[in-house]
Amino acid sequence: MREITYTEAAREALAEQMAVDPSIFVVGEGIGERGGNFNTTLGLYEKYGPMRLRDTPIVERGFVGLCAGAAMTGSRPVVDFMFIDFILDSMGELLNQISKIQYMSSGRIKMPIVLRGCIGIGGAAATHHSGSYYPLFVHIPGFRVATPSNPYDAKGLLKTALTGDDPVLFLEHKLLLNRRGPVPEAEYALPFGQAAVIREGSDATVVALAVMAPKVLDVCDELAKDRLDIEVIDPRTLAPLDMATILESVGKTGRLLIADETFGPCGIGAEISAQVMEQGFDDLDAPIARLNGVHTPTPYSPSLESAIIPDNAAIEKAIRDLVAE
Amino acid sequence: MANDRTASGSEPLVALYRMMVLIRRTEEQLARAHQMGLVPGPCHTYVGEEAIATGVCANLRADDVVFSTHRGHGHALAKGVSPRAVAAELMGKATGCSQGRGGSMHLFAPEIGLMGTSGIVGPSILQGAGAGYSFKLLGSDQVSVAFFGDGAVSNGAFHEGLNMAAIWDLPVIFVCEDNMYATEVAFRDATRVQDVAQRVRASYDMAAVRVDGNDVLAVRQAAEEAVARARSGDGPSLIDCKTYRTRPHAEGMRDGGYRTAEEMAAWKQRDPIAAHAAWLIEAGHASAADLEAIEAEATTTVNDAIEFARSSPFPDPATAADFIFSAGA
Incomplete structure (x- = not known):
């Protein structure tokens, strides 16, 4: 089987889903023409343009809240935080809105949103670029939390995240991003909740x-x-x-x-x-x-x-x- | 209701009156229900501000969406949620518009575009912008409305949301309901620029107008222009509505210390419903008898809603943790 990197595998999942689902759009800083600080969206802007690869001002609370509204009205936003530490500026939108909207609306509004970013310690990134924070989200009802450890899982879990209707934290450890591993050419998805x-x-x-x-x-x-x-x-x-x-x-x-x-x-x-x-x-x-x-x-x-x-x-x-x- | 004397074209103008009266009667009855202990949680009424929701929502289609605030009963009713569903929700009943999950501050009726009222100040602005993003992305001509108070204007969500809506030309109408107090903190103490429209034009290069929020026709006119702008792809607008709530921040709260009796009395003289009634009669669109009939009809509707809510069942306790995730997940 071919071997590709963790980042390439996740990007393949995103590219495959963007090709079949026009409601998917990505927001983040430098995810447009630049293709993402971690190459998460490399090559996609040329295909899909600025409405679907949206470079944002540095307003994490703002664009997370905006994506909540978009997810409530038929879109499928992917928020690319680059470093997941930046998600902390948007906690109110996450914990008070995104995790609760499906419940508050008694299931009539869906919240298909993917919140991705790199986690973990390494490379002398220091304390504003080294956090993981996943226990916070596991504690709150309403979130799915994925922490893939290899390219195969990264692709399969992101596919599931991009086709489900729930908010998903998709957390990519920075020391795994360039590791290679076997990933089949054929499309596949991995269910959540299966160790x-x-x-x-x-x-x-x-x-x-x-x-x-x-x-x-x-x-x-x-x-x-x-x-x-x-x-x-x-x-x-x-x-x-x-x-x-x-x-x-x-x-x-x-x-x-x-x-x-x-x-x-x-x-x-x-x-x-x-x-x-x-x-x-x-x-x-x-x-x-x-x-x-x-x-x-x-x-x-x-x-x-x-x-x-x-x-x-x-x-x-x-x-x-x-x-x- | 016989309306022989009413000129053709009067009905939309009379409908504004009908909606404002329906909101007022509903709020009065909900306040009473709260006093009687029938509303187990908080109740923030919209009394005095009815012209804004009414004037804005008169321009919306059922598939346009509204994001609202903790003071959202009026927005819900104006968007088409029934008084029955609102009253039942406040009483925590299974027949409520959020099936008893929300109460006064979390009213949802997405099937007719009420995308939620909120207990947190600010998110309505961001979510409203996000719905606009959706509509633009998906090529729809729907528009999105975000209601918020003066209390949200100094919040980061306001700056971030309006800025994004402006740079991306999103089909959104931002409606500021400046009732002069954020809970009990005066707007004059919270900002150096109380003219929100001026601030928005200068900061975001966005179309923005200031209107008398107690004049339903002025609100309707401003909203008509803003909705047309959004629907035709010409981007967002802000409507800065000056108004006043004539009841406490929430029912049962002490209402002194931050505003004077004189101020309240003066604003009660500027009641939006009485003003519109006088105008309808003077302009020959309705008679006093017509308006009395509308009031009687609203009273009947709201009495029925309260009775419906009272007699509705509470939700099944076994369903308390339903709906956390999407079905089938």
């Missing part, structure tokens, strides 16, 4: 989110040399969250680690952990463990930045500790 078992094993389960998925896989390859047989699950979407796959795996391994670059407190690991205790307590042979980034704004200096993200050594230690419990 992927990306490595089978029997000694412990690791739930690995976004950038942690490839990192954990690398570590597990090393651990296999010591005959540690680890199962790795990538939830792919955090809302809806496929707990059934996680519970089934824990039923097999009896041990669970949640590896997530974002913060621990009130995070995805806390939620998964609570649900496993509620629904799978008897399967547990050891306390559930979490591995998170340090609970701090992101520092700039490489020596500080690398100190706050779980590296391969930290992942390996967390897995070895879990198995030794």
Whole structure:
């Protein structure tokens, strides 16, 4: 199978849908002729022009609110935030409007809007360009949250986002954007709420989110040399969250680690952990463990930045500790 | 109603009166219902401002859309939502226009273009602009109306929304209902430029007019021009309507300390309904008896609406978490 980058895969999904659905338009800063800071829309402006590839003033609240109104009246907006940190200026429109309109209108108004941007720590981007924030959106009823970890998932999940009628946060970790992976030529879509078992094993389960998925896989390859047989699950979407796959795996391994670059407190690991205790307590042979980034704004200096993200050594230690419990 | 004396062409003018009276009677009855404890939540009435919703919506088609505010009962009624559906929604009933999910501040009837009233100041401007974007993108000649108060004018949503509508020539009519107070903060204390139309012309190069918001004919005329401009692809407009609410910000709220009895009394003298009634009679479009009949009809309609709302069932508690996501998702 051909291999393309994560960004190319996601762009292919967007291009395919824009070709068949004239109600799709993209807004953002530099997503028009320039093709996006991260090449998210490269080549599309030439095909579709400014109404569908709309460069905006730097008014995140404004264009998110505008896109809410457009989604309510027959369009399918894609908001390209570039860095997802910029979404924070539009939180009122998101949490008070976009997530609630379908409910408030008793289901008569749809909210087909995709909110995309790059997340995560890396490249000394410093604290205004390094956030992830997905637990905020998972907490609020009304959002779908996708965190693809590879090109295949990026394309399949964006296809689903662009054909559904709900608001979707589509979050692309900046360290994944240029990674290559197999993507079929034929069109496909991946359903939300279906985790992927990306490595089978029997000694412990690791739930690995976004950038942690490839990192954990690398570590597990090393651990296999010591005959540690680890199962790795990538939830792919955090809302809806496929707990059934996680519970089934824990039923097999009896041990669970949640590896997530974002913060621990009130995070995805806390939620998964609570649900496993509620629904799978008897399967547990050891306390559930979490591995998170340090609970701090992101520092700039490489020596500080690398100190706050779980590296391969930290992942390996967390897995070895879990198995030794 | 026999209208032998009414000249041909009078009906649209009389219809403005009919709508304003319907809004007034509905609001009065909702205020009463609130006092009786029949409205479990807040109730912000539109009493005194009826000419604006009436004059604007008289120019709209059913497929044009309206985005409204916390003071939105009048917009809902003028867009065609029935008094029954409004009253039932305020009473939290299953028959309400939002099926009991919204209340006074979240009225929805998208099937006739009421895209929601809102508990937050500002979003109506942005969403209104967004609907305009949709219509332009999809090649429709529908237009979008965003209602908001003077309280929204200093909010970032106003600047961002009007700027985007202007640079992209969106078919939107922005209607500022300047009732002089944002809740209880005076507009004069919130801005150095109270002439919103002047500000909009200067800042966004947008067509903007200032009108007497208590003169339904003036509002209707301004809206007619703005709707024609939007529908023909010539871009957005702002109508800056000067008006006054003669009841408290919300029912049951203390109404003193920020405005004087003299000011309120003076504005009550400028009642938009009484003014239009006098004009209709003087210009020979209707008789006093005609107008009395209209009032009686409105009273009957609204009494029926209140009775309908009271006797309607509450929503099934088992449905409390329905509609969070689209069907089939």
